[in-house]
Amino acid sequence: MSFLDDFLVRAALAGLGVALAAAPLGCFVVWRRMAYFGDATAHASILGVALALALDLPVFGGVLLVALLMAVTVSAVTGRGYGMDTMLGVMAHSALAFGLVAVSFVPGVRIDLMAYLFGDILAVSKYDLMVIWGGSAMVLGLLWWRWNALLTATLNPDLAYAAGIDPRREQLVLTLALALVVAVAIKVVGVLLIAAMLIIPAATARPFASTPERMTLAAGAVGGVSALGGLQISFSADLPTGPAIVCLAAVLFVLSNLGKALIGR
Amino acid sequence: MSLIEIRQAAFRHSGSPVLTNVDFRIDSGEIVTVVGPNGSGKSTLLRGIIGALSPSQGSVVRAEGLRIGYVPQKLHIDPTLPMTVRRFLSLPEKVADDVAEQALERAGAGKLIDRQMAGLSGGQFQRVLLARALLSDPQLLILDEATQGLDQPGSAAFYRQIEDLRRSMGCAVLMVSHELHVVMAASDRVICLNGHICCEGAPEHVASAPEYRALFGSGTQGALALYRHEHNHTHGDGCGHEHDRQTEAAP
Numbered sequence: 001m002s003f004l005d006d007f008l009v010r011a012a013l014a015g016l017g018v019a020l021a022a023a024p025l026g027c028f029v030v031w032r033r034m035a036y037f038g039d040a041t042a043h044a045s046i047l048g049v050a051l052a053l054a055l056d057l058p059v060f061g062g063v064l065l066v067a068l069l070m071a072v073t074v075s076a077v078t079g080r081g082y083g084m085d086t087m088l089g090v091m092a093h094s095a096l097a098f099g100l101v102a103v104s105f106v107p108g109v110r111i112d113l114m115a116y117l118f119g120d121i122l123a124v125s126k127y128d129l130m131v132i133w134g135g136s137a138m139v140l141g142l143l144w145w146r147w148n149a150l151l152t153a154t155l156n157p158d159l160a161y162a163a164g165i166d167p168r169r170e171q172l173v174l175t176l177a178l179a180l181v182v183a184v185a186i187k188v189v190g191v192l193l194i195a196a197m198l199i200i201p202a203a204t205a206r207p208f209a210s211t212p213e214r215m216t217l218a219a220g221a222v223g224g225v226s227a228l229g230g231l232q233i234s235f236s237a238d239l240p241t242g243p244a245i246v247c248l249a250a251v252l253f254v255l256s257n258l259g260k261a262l263i264g265r
Numbered sequence: 266m267s268l269i270e271i272r273q274a275a276f277r278h279s280g281s282p283v284l285t286n287v288d289f290r291i292d293s294g295e296i297v298t299v300v301g302p303n304g305s306g307k308s309t310l311l312r313g314i315i316g317a318l319s320p321s322q323g324s325v326v327r328a329e330g331l332r333i334g335y336v337p338q339k340l341h342i343d344p345t346l347p348m349t350v351r352r353f354l355s356l357p358e359k360v361a362d363d364v365a366e367q368a369l370e371r372a373g374a375g376k377l378i379d380r381q382m383a384g385l386s387g388g389q390f391q392r393v394l395l396a397r398a399l400l401s402d403p404q405l406l407i408l409d410e411a412t413q414g415l416d417q418p419g420s421a422a423f424y425r426q427i428e429d430l431r432r433s434m435g436c437a438v439l440m441v442s443h444e445l446h447v448v449m450a451a452s453d454r455v456i457c458l459n460g461h462i463c464c465e466g467a468p469e470h471v472a473s474a475p476e477y478r479a480l481f482g483s484g485t486q487g488a489l490a491l492y493r494h495e496h497n498h499t500h501g502d503g504c505g506h507e508h509d510r511q512t513e514a515a516p
Contacts, residue, residue, distance in 0.1 A: 031346040148357040155342065155356065161317035162335035162407075163357050202345075209347045210381065 004126055008235065014124040014132050015227030015245060018185045018197060021136035023219035024143050025177050026198035027205075027212065031154050032174070035199050036085060037074065040092030042182045042194040044070040047099030049116050049186070053106045060131050060183050067179035070095060075175060096191075119190035119242035121231065128187055135184035139177045146173050151212055188227075189242040197223065200249040207260035222252055267292050268331055268405045268437055269314055274323030276309050283309045286461045287323070293404060296431060296438045298448045300471075301458035302480055307441045308338065310458065311409050314439070331405060334398030334436070336391070338409040348382040350374075350393050360400055371433075372396035373426050387414045391423060399430070406430070408440040424451055445481065 003009050029038050045063040052062025070091060077087055103113060115123070124132070143150065153160040153167035160167045185194045201223035202215065209215030230245030237244075271289040275282060284306040291297050301307050312318040313325055315335055342348060354365045369375050374392035377385065385393065391411055398406060408427070412420035428451055431438055442448040455471040457463045463476040471477050 031343055033343065148355075148359075152357040154346070155348075155353075156337055156340050158312065158315065158317055158337050159335065159340070160357075161312075162315040162333055164316075165357060206345055206347065210349055211347055211352045213352075215347050 004129070007122055007124070008231070010124045010126070010129055011121045011231055011241070012228055014121055014129055014188050015231055016224055017129070017132040017136045018181070018188045019201070019223030019227040020220055021139040022181050022185060022194075022197040023201045023205075023223040024216045025139060025174070025181055026200075026202040026223075027216050027219055028143075028150065028154065028174055029178070029198050030202040030206070031212075034174075034178075035195065036088050037071070038178055038182075038198050039195040040074065040088040041067050041071050041178055042185075042191050043092040044095035044099070045182050045186060046116060046191050047095045047102065048183075049191075050099045050102035050106065054102065059186070060135075063186055064179055064183040066095070067182045068176065071175040071179055072172075075171065115190070116186060117190050117192050118240060119186070119188050119193065121188045121241045121245075124187060132184045132187070135180050139180050142173060142177050142180075146170060150174065189245060193242050193246050196246040196249065200246065200253050201226065204249065204253040204256045207256055222249065222256075226252060267326075268328050270326045271313070271320075272324050272326070274313065274320040274325060276306065276313050276318055277321045278309055278318075282321075282460075284313075284458075284460060287313075288462065289456070291405065291437050291439055293437050294431070294435055295454060296428075296452045297440070297454045297456065298452040298468075299439070299441045299456045299458055300443075300445055300448070300477075300481075301463075305459040307458055308409060311407060311439070311441060315407065328404075332401045332403045334401055334403030334406045336394045336398045336406070336408045336411045338411075338441075339413060340390070340394060342382050344383055350377045350380050350382060350385075353382055353393065354397050354400060356397075358400075364400065365396075368396040368399045369393070371399055371430065373422075388419045388423070391415065392426075395423075395426070399434070402434070403436050405437045405439060408438065408442075410441055410443065412442065424448065427451070 004013075026038075029035055045067045048063035048066030049059055050062075051057075051066065052059045055062075074084070074087055074091060082090075100113075112120070149160070149165045150170050150173065152163060152165055153170040157167040160170070181198070182194055185197060189197055201219040204222045205215045205218035209218055226245050226249035230248040231241055233239060233248065234241040234244035267290040269289070269291050271287050274284070274287045274289075276284040276287070287310065289310070299307050299310060309318065313320060315333060316325075316327075319325075350369070351362075351365060354360055354368065360368075366375070366378065369378060369392075372392045372395040374389060374396055377389055377393060380389075382390070382393070395411070406427070412423050415423060427438060427440075430436070440448060450468065452468050454465060455468050456465040457471055457474070457477045457480065459480055463480065464471055464474040466474075
């Protein structure tokens, strides 16, 4: 009927949708040194998968809820006797473990856990596609709307206060965007590789960027190329798709840094 | 009308009281310096003034529509964040090219517009921060230890720039500093802080006040020798209590 009937087209659109939302958010994750935060939120979301399956709710909703809870809790608890990394380690891995245990209780269904850990981009449905592009559009809209405030708060909290911006609010915006990206990316690259889609394109773009905006655009391009190229490679060489996408991004990262080392200095 | 008026305010930092009983005001065109040992609440006071911290008691009243230019103590820009000077000046409000250039010129950083923030020297960086603070045409310019990390000629030049700016723009200046002799000479009024306002007044008055001497008199011979020679009399109208000498060593 339509071009969306082709599973490869759906996969390509899904990968592109995730890459385009993950890249600008990933820049903030890199600038604010939140890499582990993103990783932890993603790991915890497997608990959301388990809960959603057990209660017969949409997986997207379950993941979004748990990712949000996780992110907000970590933000709130940090600084009360434990470092951020310790709190993240405790919460991320216990949520992952509880999630894996909870999945085993889901009666009657043998769910393909691998599909959630590593993604299953070739099984993306039209409904999934709608969720992915809806979520990505919300993330991009959120970042677009708060862009200058987010950048100012990232530079320095007091600078933000003096300009009438509340850095805690901006932190919350990022947390929300992170939960959304995790929820939409789970189908595409899976829980274990979401952080890679956030960080690697941003890190790849860094050596050649002179302003935050250029870095964001370049990260989006790197993410898009990785998603489409990875899909292509995985299809022609029969490789797992999520990992292939991340591998391609990693290769681009190495090339970018090699290129910079050869050209610059 | 005062730009900022603080009445009977107390401020806390992570639960513990840092400042109590603060009465403070600054009028347009004044240069006011806040001095005090480490941990005396200088930065807390500034944070209260810019609105980053709410008083736990008392009130902070800012003049209607007050424009504040804030130069932070130090600004660490993460090396992963690419940022040109030009882009930095447009945060959070976009400014036109000619406005940006004019502000840099005023702050003595005219040629830096296309440079990366991470590649600037300490002095250049402070001037760019100053330029950014000037963009809003501030009525009140706030500098938090703005010359930390600059050498003496560098900080002297920086403070000359501030005085010129005050003259040309007519803004009030509120600054915090350790470099007592440089700063105090340029100030209309000095506030000596140590958990509360110990004494305040003209620089000569404060420099010779017993409370000030109790805080800075020993252990900082280098910086204060100047004043001890110039003002070897004492005033009897201080706030009349002893300060714990240990506060000097507090972090």
